[in-house]
Each structure stands twice: as C-alpha cells, then as structure tokens.
Amino acid sequence: MVKLCEPSGVPLRSEAFLVSKDQPEALKQACGGRAVSTFCALTAHIWKCVSTTRPMPPDATTRLTFLVSIRRKLAPPLPTGYFGNAVIRVGVTSEVRGIVSEELTSVASRIKGTIRRVDDELVRSAIDYFELAERDSRPAQGSLPMTELRVVSWLGMPIYDTDFGWGRPVMMMRAESERGGRVYMMDGDGDGDGGSVRIIMCLEATIIKEFHDMLYAKFSDLIRSSL
Template identity: 60%
Template sequence: MYPWVSCLARKEYNEAQFRQLPCHDRTLLRARSPPVVHPDALTVFCPTLSPSESSAALVNEIFVLSKDQVAALKRACAGGGVGRVSTFCALSAHVWRCLCVARRLPPDATTRLTFTANVRRSLRPPLPDRYFGNGIIMVGTAGKVGEIRSEELASVAGRISGTVRRVDDEVVRSVIDYVEMVGRPVMHAGSMPETELMVVSWLGMPMYEAGFRWGKPRAMQLAAQ
C-alpha cells in the first residue's frame, strides 16, 4: 500500500495500476460450518499466553545488524545440516538464545518463541493479491531453556523453520475455527512471562519504497508506547 500511495504523490503512475480494485471479501477467512479444530494444529498455533505479574516498564531499543553479521548468522545455521535458513529464522534463533541467557532462566523451564505467520499463500486457494487486510496467525515452538542455550544455532533455527513449514491450509482453517468457537486471545503489552518471546517480522514489507518526492525513508520503527 505504501508504494501505491507514494507513487500518487510523485505522479509516477498509469491508469492500469488503479483498474484493479482491492478485495474486501471477508468470507474468504470465515469459519467452517461446523467449525473443526485439527488436533495437530494446536501444536503449532499459540492460542493463549499466561499473564505475568511483572509490572516493569517497557523500553524501546534499536539494535542494528550489518549485512555481514546477518550473513554470518545464516552461514552458522546452514552449517548445521538443516538446509537453507531464512533471515527471519536465523535472527529469531539468535535472539531467542540470547534471551534465555540474559534473563538467566532456569535450565528446566519451558521457553516459547511465538511469531506471526503470513498465511496468504498457505490457504487453498490462496488469498487474492488484491486482498486488503491482514492474513496472519500466531504460531510458535517451545523447548527447555537448557536445550535452547546449549544447542547449535542451526538446531534452534531448525525448530523455527519446522513450525513455518507446518503452516498449511488445515492449520489456518483450524485456527479460524478455534477463534470462532473460543474467541480471539488478547495479549496486553507488558504482560508476557519472562520465558516467552514474541517476534513480529517486517521483512519483505515495502515500507522503504514509500518515497513522497523528498527521498526514501531513512528509518522506520514503532512509535514509542
């Protein structure tokens, strides 16, 4: 959407770009009748997070990784025999391990990494390219803190990659049906237990293509809460 709006400001467009109207058909993501939740889906989908009693203030920080550092992390993952690993999986695995160490979590505690998965291409048939709106679900993987800290980075990344690969049409439909029956889970900022890590990836979003005739953005981040 950002490049589409910015091209209007730059007056760099043609009529063909605007002939395809956005798709607002929400029935494409409606629950089945009757709703059915496949048992295996609940091992991927993360419907609930236990609230924490911690009242610590939220702090926003930006950590910049160079291309060389990202490449090094991906090489470390690829060397573990799990095949090609995405940037998201490599970085998430590294942050997850660092969190377990930095928070000094007990080795026998269960830690969980949750993240949003884009399901536009997981559905059968997939959502149209013109579909306007979110098409995401929350999925995750878990393990003992001692395992996450001691395993090779490639192994931790493999856990995440495995979850990504399991997101198929049945999982997505089961999640939609689960929400229909139980309701949408609510997470309040700052209420996650220390063993939980939630990651939201903006990789691939064209935010840096949004030039409004005064140059492309230099940085993009969440507004301070």
C-alpha cells in the first residue's frame, strides 16, 4: 500500500484487492448467473461499498462511469485487426441513498442496461458532440470528486503472456495509481486459475479499511449462503 495525498490535502491510499474465482462467481449468481458479466457484478458491488463508506450526503448525486468497447458496436464494425483504442465512456447516476439501499441485482442490471444501450447511433452522436464542442475527450488527470467513481476493465487482456526470459509474470500492477476515485480490474496473479480478479483502487485513506471489510464481507455471506 502507498499512502498519497491529492492537491486538496485529502490523504489517499492505493490498494490492490485480490478476489478468488469463487467470489466473483458468487456475486454473479446473486445477480442472475450467466445473464450478468463479472464486470457488471463486481462494479455494482464496488459502487455500493464506496457509496456506503464515503462521507457523502444521502441526497447527493453519485456518478459511476466506465468504458465500453465499440469495436462491435459500429456499423460496419471495426476490422478484427484494428490496432488502437476503441472505447466510449458512459455513466450511471443515482442519489447516494439509492445506491446504498438498492439491491445488488438492480444495480448490476442498470450497469448492464447502460452497456447494452451503446450502439452505432449513440457512438456517432458522441463523436459529433466532441467535435462540435471542441472538447478534449481524453481522461481528466488528478483525483475525481468524491461523488464520482470511474472503473476501467482490463479483464481478459493477455497481460501475463509476456516472457522476457525468466518465466511468466507473477503479478501485474499499474505503474501509478494515485488518482482518487479510479478503479482498475484485471485478471489475478497469472496462475492459470482462470477466474481470480485483481482490483486496484485509490480511495480516501480514512475509508479504505471499512471498504476492505465491506467488500469481502459480502463475498463471505454469499458463499456461506450457497453451501
């Protein structure tokens, strides 16, 4: 863990949380099984935990943003060999009290629904908007407002396939993760179990312990109830 501080003076802490294969599977089963992806289930759980532990007014508006691949959303789709980023950022908003009290299944369904609504028309509309507004669509630097959470998924990327001559990597992490409110998901330790997930987060230092406890408590409850 690395203790950091954003310009406003709020102390931050970056931490990696490893969840074993059975833990995200338990979340998915609680959210409808195969109908819900690992990304949707984990993101819903993380958003609920963060909204509960952050000191935000219950009536404040919290926003979750994440990236959606548009490689197969465009008409015609991008070529299979297209090299480069092809993503669009979308979001879901709610009052803090709503996310805290809403069922996990419902939150995951909202995230899934937002992803499914991304189509050729929406993508081209977004492109037109950025061109007309002359806005820079690159991600903003620095920490996000406390009411905002941004999730980036690297799940499925072959990050453990690189071998420089001394074997497969043991663990992959971001080189820097000092920007508050950002979450990165990636495959676990490269041990071939095909299901563990590493969650890299940067949050306010005062809530990281409570977030940790809440994150894993839900996994334990779900696994216990399935036995």
